[in-house]
Amino acid sequence: MTVDLQLSVNEQIYPLTVDTRETLLDTLRERLDLAGSKKGCDHGQCGSCTVLVDGRRVKSCLTLTVTVDDQPITTVEGLAGEDGLHPLQRAFIEHDAFQCGYCTPGQLCSAAGMLAEAARGWPSAVTPDVAADPVLGEEEIRERMSGNLCRCGAYPGIVAAIEEVAR
Amino acid sequence: MTTTEITYVGSPIDRVDGLEKVTGRARYASEHNPRDLTYAAPVQATIARGEVKGMDAGAALKVPGMIAVIWHGNAPRLAPSDAAELSVLQSPRVAYRGQYVAVAIAETLEAAREAAALLRVEYSEEAHDVELRADHPRLYRPDHVNPRLPADDVRGDPDAALASAPVVVDATYTTPAEHNNPMEPHATVAEWDGGGLTVHDSTQGPTALRGQLAPLFGMPPEQVRIISPHVGGGFGSKGLAHPHVVLAALAAKQVGRPVKLTVTRREMFAVTGYRTPTIQRVRLGAEEDGRLIAISHEACEQSSTIAEFAEQTTVATRMMYAAPHRRTTHRLVRLDVPTPSWMRAPGEAPGMFALESAMDELAVACGVDPVELRVRNEPATDPDTGLPFSSRNLVACLREGARRFGWDARDPRPGVRRRGGLLYGTGVASSTYPAYRSPSQASARAEPDGTFTVRIAAADLGTGARTVLTQIAADTLRAPAERVRVEIGDSALPQASIAGGSMGTASWGTAVVRACEALVRELERTGGVVPPGGAEASAATAEEVRGQEKYARHAFGAQFAEVAVDADTGETRVTRLLGVFAAGRIVNPKTARSQFVGGMTMGLSMALFEESVMDARFGDYLNNDLAQYHIAANADVRDIEAFWVEEDDPHLNPMGTKGIGEIGIVGTAAAVANAVHHATGIRVRDLPIRLDRLVR
Numbered sequence: 001m002t003v004d005l006q007l008s009v010n011e012q013i014y015p016l017t018v019d020t021r022e023t024l025l026d027t028l029r030e031r032l033d034l035a036g037s038k039k040g041c042d043h044g045q046c047g048s049c050t051v052l053v054d055g056r057r058v059k060s061c062l063t064l065t066v067t068v069d070d071q072p073i074t075t076v077e078g079l080a081g082e083d084g085l086h087p088l089q090r091a092f093i094e095h096d097a098f099q100c101g102y103c104t105p106g107q108l109c110s111a112a113g114m115l116a117e118a119a120r121g122w123p124s125a126v127t128p129d130v131a132a133d134p135v136l137g138e139e140e141i142r143e144r145m146s147g148n149l150c151r152c153g154a155y156p157g158i159v160a161a162i163e164e165v166a167r
Numbered sequence: 168m169t170t171t172e173i174t175y176v177g178s179p180i181d182r183v184d185g186l187e188k189v190t191g192r193a194r195y196a197s198e199h200n201p202r203d204l205t206y207a208a209p210v211q212a213t214i215a216r217g218e219v220k221g222m223d224a225g226a227a228l229k230v231p232g233m234i235a236v237i238w239h240g241n242a243p244r245l246a247p248s249d250a251a252e253l254s255v256l257q258s259p260r261v262a263y264r265g266q267y268v269a270v271a272i273a274e275t276l277e278a279a280r281e282a283a284a285l286l287r288v289e290y291s292e293e294a295h296d297v298e299l300r301a302d303h304p305r306l307y308r309p310d311h312v313n314p315r316l317p318a319d320d321v322r323g324d325p326d327a328a329l330a331s332a333p334v335v336v337d338a339t340y341t342t343p344a345e346h347n348n349p350m351e352p353h354a355t356v357a358e359w360d361g362g363g364l365t366v367h368d369s370t371q372g373p374t375a376l377r378g379q380l381a382p383l384f385g386m387p388p389e390q391v392r393i394i395s396p397h398v399g400g401g402f403g404s405k406g407l408a409h410p411h412v413v414l415a416a417l418a419a420k421q422v423g424r425p426v427k428l429t430v431t432r433r434e435m436f437a438v439t440g441y442r443t444p445t446i447q448r449v450r451l452g453a454e455e456d457g458r459l460i461a462i463s464h465e466a467c468e469q470s471s472t473i474a475e476f477a478e479q480t481t482v483a484t485r486m487m488y489a490a491p492h493r494r495t496t497h498r499l500v501r502l503d504v505p506t507p508s509w510m511r512a513p514g515e516a517p518g519m520f521a522l523e524s525a526m527d528e529l530a531v532a533c534g535v536d537p538v539e540l541r542v543r544n545e546p547a548t549d550p551d552t553g554l555p556f557s558s559r560n561l562v563a564c565l566r567e568g569a570r571r572f573g574w575d576a577r578d579p580r581p582g583v584r585r586r587g588g589l590l591y592g593t594g595v596a597s598s599t600y601p602a603y604r605s606p607s608q609a610s611a612r613a614e615p616d617g618t619f620t621v622r623i624a625a626a627d628l629g630t631g632a633r634t635v636l637t638q639i640a641a642d643t644l645r646a647p648a649e650r651v652r653v654e655i656g657d658s659a660l661p662q663a664s665i666a667g668g669s670m671g672t673a674s675w676g677t678a679v680v681r682a683c684e685a686l687v688r689e690l691e692r693t694g695g696v697v698p699p700g701g702a703e704a705s706a707a708t709a710e711e712v713r714g715q716e717k718y719a720r721h722a723f724g725a726q727f728a729e730v731a732v733d734a735d736t737g738e739t740r741v742t743r744l745l746g747v748f749a750a751g752r753i754v755n756p757k758t759a760r761s762q763f764v765g766g767m768t769m770g771l772s773m774a775l776f777e778e779s780v781m782d783a784r785f786g787d788y789l790n791n792d793l794a795q796y797h798i799a800a801n802a803d804v805r806d807i808e809a810f811w812v813e814e815d816d817p818h819l820n821p822m823g824t825k826g827i828g829e830i831g832i833v834g835t836a837a838a839v840a841n842a843v844h845h846a847t848g849i850r851v852r853d854l855p856i857r858l859d860r861l862v863r
Contacts, residue, residue, distance in 0.1 A: 019275065019277045021277045022277060026276060026277075029197075029198065030200070030275075030276065033200065034191075035191070035194065035195075035198035036190070036191020036192070037191070038195075038350070038351070038399070039197075039352070039429070040350045040351070040352070040432070040793075041352075041432040041792060041793050042431060042432065043432065043792055043793070043794065045432075045792060045793040045794045046350065046432075046793050048350055075191065076189075076190065076191035077190065077191045077192075079190075080190060085186075085189070085190070089189040089190065092185075092189050093181050093182070093185040093186065093189055094181070096181070096182065096757050096758060096760070096761050098185075098188060098189075098629070099400070099628075099629030099630065099631070099758075099761055099762075099765060100349070100350065100351065100397075100398065100399045100400040100628055100629025101184070101187075101188030101189075101193055101397065101399065101629065102195065102349075102350040102351040102399030102400060102629075103350045104188050104189060105191045108189065141801075142801045142802040142804075142805075143801075143802050145801045146800040146801045146802040146803075147800075148801070149350065149793060149798060149800060150350065150801075151348055151349055151350045151400050151402070151769075151798060152350075152400055152629050152761070152765045153761075153764055153765035153766070153767070153768030153769060153799070153804070154761060154764075154765065155768065155799075155801045155804045156764060156804065156807060157761065158801065159801065
């Protein structure tokens with residue numbers, strides 16, 4: 001079964017006919033040629049496919065495209081603004097926060113979403129006082145970024161890069 | 168030509184492909200969509216041993232958008248091959264559960280997957296045997312072990328020496344099957360045209376893959392092109408061709424259109440290789456002061472029934488420590504299991520877990536400090552070959568690591584450091600990895616606009632190869648790195664050895680240096696003027712590599728771990744991990760640190776989490792996804808640091824480098840296990856260090 005819809009990705013509107021079984025990740029990669037979002041497991045277990053839907057981080061491999069036709073989507077391709085790279089992108093290069101680069105788009109989108117969550121005061125499992133505004137130190141960042149696996153082991157660089165941007 | 172003062176080798180420059188990777192512009196194998204593309208969904212065997220008797224494709228072929236079902240009964244014939252794993256769909260035999268037995272091709276991925284699920288495969292099933300045991304009746308001695316080393320080696324009379332040694336450690340260690348699990352699943356886009364076959368693939372070696380693929384289709388290598396500019400990790404699993412590449416090429420040939428085949432994470436547990444489980448008995452005989460008299464290290468491993476992969480588990484033991492009597496052996500049993508293959512430091516990683524755990528047990532038995540014990544057993548020359556070491560700075564790594572870690576204040580008593588509900592302990596282990604080099608070719612070209620292009624069919628899996636080759640070329644050309652473009656990841660480029668065995672930089676760097684030197688000479692001849700058509704030079708290093716001096720070449724390291732073990736639950740956390748390495752000259756401190764830390768992180772993961780569980784009843788790896796096969800996540804990695812000692816070794820290669828891709832994982836698990844013993848008094852000899860192994 002197919003559905004006609006309009007998808008808003010990185011502030012562009014894409015009119016599409018999609019299979020109702022199609023995931024947002026497959027639509028991005030196979031239909032819109034936005035291959036920045038990565039397929040690491042297709043089961044929501046690795047975080048490589050993380051994108052922002054209405055500013056919140058979601059796993060696009062677990063999201064059916066037909067469910068997000070009314071919400072703005074941001075992928076790694078849309079992180080950089082007109083005045084250049086997103087601060088997270090710059091910090092990731094500076095801190096060598098990746099090796100193979102395959103988890104990187106998901107790490108970046110996840111980090112952007114996570115910074116917004118923290119700014120809204122959302123606690124994590126390691127926040128000492130859930131009523132206070134969270135302070136993004138190393139432990140908080142590690143905890144909040146643990147849904148994004150990196151097999152190359154670039155975690156210390158990822159934490160350092162995010163900590164710099166969070167300051 | 169521009170002369171510059173800057174020396175790039177040794178500088179921590181940013182990755183040259185960093186911008187592409189953080190913007191999502193870097194294209195990986197499956198991210199190519201040629202015109203008329205079709206999608207493949209493979210079907211895996213649901214029995215561990217037997218035969219495919221028939222295929223009912225009736226329902227599958229009715230799926231809208233369906234193009235074809237290919238199986239043994241209708242598959243194009245491939246040329247006969249010694250590589251049985253690559254003879255895909257050529258025989259009705261099933262050698263392991265999960266082996267590819269068919270593939271559905273459709274206009275969309277969704278349709279292909281639906282059709283694959285609707286295929287009915289009829290099997291005749293036979294009893295299977297999938298369990299590795301040290302007393303398995305079919306254990307045998309392989310002719311050689313990976314890469315081509317003697318299976319057994321005996322010096323002196325180890326049995327007699329062990330019988331009369333004042334102190335003896337005799338223990339059996341086991342390591343589980345482990346899966347590489349690079350973040351990018353293996354993927355192939357295969358396309359045939361008049362000239363031959365073009366393959367976008369995620370591979371550690373475009374030249375090698377071309378050489379494996381072409382003969383299967385009865386073509387010379389020149390008619391196959393492998394394109395692989397970015398590889399999302401490999402850790403050995405993308406070093407050799409696996410069945411999916413052949414399946415994609417075969418399917419594209421059959422349907423006459425390009426085919427995209429992305430291996431699923433679950434499929435990867437059966438068809439892309441893994442680290443064999445091992446059972447290792449280590450016996451150490453020593454004087455009371457810890458000086459070794461005899462070392463015996465005997466390993467049992469598995470391979471599949473269709474391919475012999477014999478891992479070199481005990482080989483590092485042949486050169487680590489001085490002892491007049493030594494035995495190292497390998498025994499293999501062929502089971503109805505998937506074929507194991509390379510995984511980061513095959514041999515050294517599991518082997519050094521056993522040896523370095525046993526050394527810790529010896530230190531305890533002798534009452535000698537574990538750092539001091541290793542220093543005491545330092546050999547003057549390579550115990551294996553008798554050759555001098557080109558350089559060996561294990562002792563420097565141990566001393567420097569001990570100083571940085573604060574080892575000297577360590578109380579050796581186990582189980583006495585309790586803070587709150589946590590037991591703390593520290594442990595040390597040695598690391599080592601051979602410094603190989605393989606023949607490669609490269610070309611260097613001066614463009615009329617003042618830039619340079621260096622070409623070599625190397626691969627960058629995240630190692631930083633593209634970056635360090637740029638640095639090496641810029642220094643040799645005496646040109647700013649911004650003007651040097653390095654093209655890799657394409658079999659149409661000058662042929663290169665694979666990214667494996669930690670030999671990439673040494674092998675490719677030599678070829679790049681020689682090509683750039685030849686270009687500099689060429690430009691000197693023309694008075695520094697680049698002709699309108701550019702100037703080009705090339706080099707091949709086979710002769711140089713063959714003719715190198717006789718030395719034992721190895722990198723060394725020392726790893727120190729601190730753990731906190733929950734006294735009630737057994738939950739173990741690595742609170743500190745510190746490594747010091749001696750690996751020749753470090754080309755790029757920034758990317759090198761990432762390599763060392765990445766290896767150590769995988770070692771931490773091996774120590775605490777990683778285990779592929781064989782389901783004896785059904786004959787496959789049960790926990791075949793990333794929710795059940797645990798790898799270290801961000802919160803698991805706390806305080807981790809890598810350092811290196813200066814090492815000026817003139818006997819290696821023009822850059823003075825040793826490989827650094829694998830040594831970081833070697834010894835880590837032993838350092839953690841030794842720290843767990845120091846924390847709790849419990850010696851865990853079976854990886855991973857699970858809760859149930861600590862709760863008494």
